[in-house]
Amino acid sequence: MKVIVVGLGEVGLHIVRTLTAERHAITAVELDPGRAESLQSELDALVINGNGASPRLLESAGAADADLVVAVTPSDESNVITALASHQLGARRTVARVRDPEYFGKDEKFARDILGIDFLIHPERATAEDLAQAIMLPGAVHVEYFAGGKVAVAECVVTDRSPLIGRSLAERPAGQAHRIVGLIRDTRVVAAEPGHRPKAGDHLIVAAGRDDIAGVVTHIAGYTRQVRDVMIFGGGRIGLPLARRLEAEGRFDVTVMEGDIDRAREIAELLRHATVLHEEGLGKDVLLAHGVDRVGAFIASAGDDRANLLAALNAKQLGAGLSMAVVSREEYTPLVEALKIDAGFSPRLVTAEAILRVVRGDNVEAIHLLIGGGELADVVVDAGCKADGKTMESVQTLAITRIAALVRGDRVMFPGDEECIRAGDRVITFNARSGISAVVGTFNA
Structure with a gap:
């Protein structure tokens, strides 16, 4: 395919590298001249310096006969204009990352039918939903639903109480229908083999029917605990939708920690039942003072990866049942496992998936x-x-x-x-x- 990617930030770079590895013809557009020059020698793609929202630049880049134009700059407005202009020029499909829910809300019909944007990507909203699904499935740190919701694939953590300890996967006890397809150990993802012997702390990737996944995960993990109390560090584009999602379930007590006083007031007005704390610190004393040792799940979803990793690490060491961090930058991803944080979630990957x-x-x-x-x-x-x-x-x-x-x-x-x-x-x-x-x-x- 002939693909134009506008915006070479963390997300754009990941998309370009993935698509060039699959031998697609990629043209990348970057506004910053220094960054465009440095990436030209690094990427197996044509890198153009300029404003990707400019119809003239898009035309010269070949948008008229492009199979796909992807707009993932930091600006929602630029992304929408890029997709709109590309559609008018004749691009076969257009995709725009839009982070502000005020643009189209839940109804994307306007974007598709009027503006000609085939797909709108809401990475933060999707990440919040992924976090909520993980919290709602005891024993799992990730869960995805496929085939119209009929199949669940979960990443579950093996505890020292698991019946799989000391046995090969081929020898595991019979139970509800499922399939273990992958194993994650020491940051390495491998396909599951019959001879693999799980250890406590391993993450197993297991598929089961939607109605069976909870029982399967509980059996494999060996021990699970229902989450009731949830603490969210950071009430931004991920933290607020996550708090709203959990409130809607009606079975979680949610606490949101937000460092910006004006944002904290705004969140308090938007949430119905959650406790909202104006708190700038993320050290152990601060977290303990707010009861992090008693929560079933702690989610670090502030806008700073380093702050998220530190907060999630402290929460885990202090006794939070489940500790998860939002990590946007690729170079910080290995630290999730190294710091023994239960799971990392990446808006960058959500965009790349789409x-x-x-x-x-x-x-x-x-x-x-x-x-x-x-x-x-x-x-x-x-x-x-x-x-x-x-x-x-x-x-x-x-x-x-x-x-x-x-x-x-x-x-x-x-x-x-x-x-x-x-x-x-x-x-x-x-x-x-x-x-x-x-x-x-x-x-x-």
Whole structure:
């Protein structure tokens, strides 16, 4: 595909690197001349210095015959104008990152039908929802739902009470239908093998039916605790939507810590039941004074990665049941595991997921990127594709991946290699490394 990426910040860089690795033709536009010059030699892409919202620049960059134009600058206004101009010039598809919910709210029909923006990405809103889902599933630090919600894939933490300790995955006790497809140990994501012996502290990636996932995670983890009290550090674009989401559930006691006094007042007016604290500190004494040792979950979602990591580390050491941090910058990602924080969440990856879904093809319903590496994809099998009518073991490209689940109609299956794949099936795949376009292409006619 011919793709134009406007904005080479953390998100734009990640998108360019991912798409060039998959051999797409990329033109990148960056407003800062020094940054554009330094990245020209680093990226396998054409880097243009200029204002990506300029119709003249977009025209010279080839927007008229671009398959996709992605606008991910820090400015919502620039992103919207870029997508609008690209659509008018003839770009096949346009994507804009829009962080301010006041633009379109929940209704994206105006953006699509009037402005011609095919996809609006709300990374902070999506990250808040991911955090909420993890909090609501005891024993898990991440959970994603696929195939219209029929299949859940969770990243759960193995405790020293788990029945899997001391056994290989092949020897684990029978229980509710599920499949373990991946293992994360010491920041390394690998495909699960029958001979793997889980240790306490390992993270296992497990697929199960939506109604079964809670029981499966509880069994694998060995010990889970329902979260009742939640403390959120930072009431910004992630913290506030998360607090609202948890309030809507009606079963959580939420406390929000916000360092800006005006923002704290605003949050207090917007939330109905949550406790809002004006608190600038994130040290252990401050956290203890507000009862962090008694909360079931602590979420650090301020705008500073370093502050988030420190707050989450302190909360974990002080006894918070679950400690999670929002980490936007790629270089800080390894610190999540190094500091023994339970999980990291990245708005950058949420944006990249949406872009990859567009690039990979119309039959790709969803993509999820793990913060430590690896991908999950929800793909509809096209009639006449390479896999249609063949067994899983006979399709060569599937040897590099794991089939987490297969959905046929309303039936959720965890099939063996002898199962035939049929047109219309929904296949949820897991790959321990990013870049599974070849696997997705197997299901694309």
